[in-house]
Amino acid sequence: xxxxxxxxxxxxxxxxxxxxxxxxxxxxxxxxxxxxxxxxxxxxxxxxxxxxxxxxxxxxxxxxxxxxxxxxxxxxxxxxxxxxxxxxxxxxxxxxxxxxxxxxxxxxxxxxx
Numbered sequence: 197x198x199x200x201x202x203x204x205x206x207x208x209x210x211x212x213x214x215x216x217x218x219x220x221x222x223x224x225x226x227x228x229x230x231x232x233x234x235x236x237x238x239x240x241x242x243x244x245x246x247x248x249x250x251x252x253x254x255x256x257x258x259x260x261x262x263x264x265x266x267x268x269x270x271x272x273x274x275x276x277x278x279x280x281x282x283x284x285x286x287x288x289x290x291x292x293x294x295x296x297x298x299x300x301x302x303x304x305x306x307x308x309x
Contacts, residue, residue: 220246221253 224231235242259270 217249221250224250
């Protein structure tokens with residue numbers, strides 16, 4: 197995989213309130229025990245927007261973890277596949293090479309190697 201370079205640290209792109217939400221979200225998950233909620237009471241006593249933000253962050257984390265496991269396809273992978281198919285159809289409007297055409301392509305590639 198390629199790497200990207202930045203003129204500034206991408207961490208600086210987030211506002212301080214974003215980092216505060218991330219810290220609260222991590223605290224709410226707990227470690228080996230129950231997590232801690234920001235407000236007194238249970239889940240139903242928390243602000244709705246905060247609970248929705250926690251759910252969004254958990255879903256994104258799950259997607260990131262799934263993308264690192266072999267055999268798992270994420271939405272990003274699917275989009276990349278669709279882009280690849282569209283690009284292939286632009287390059288080869290008649291479709292995929294099969295039969296004698298495929299054999300000829302493979303033979304010419306073997307000679308080049």
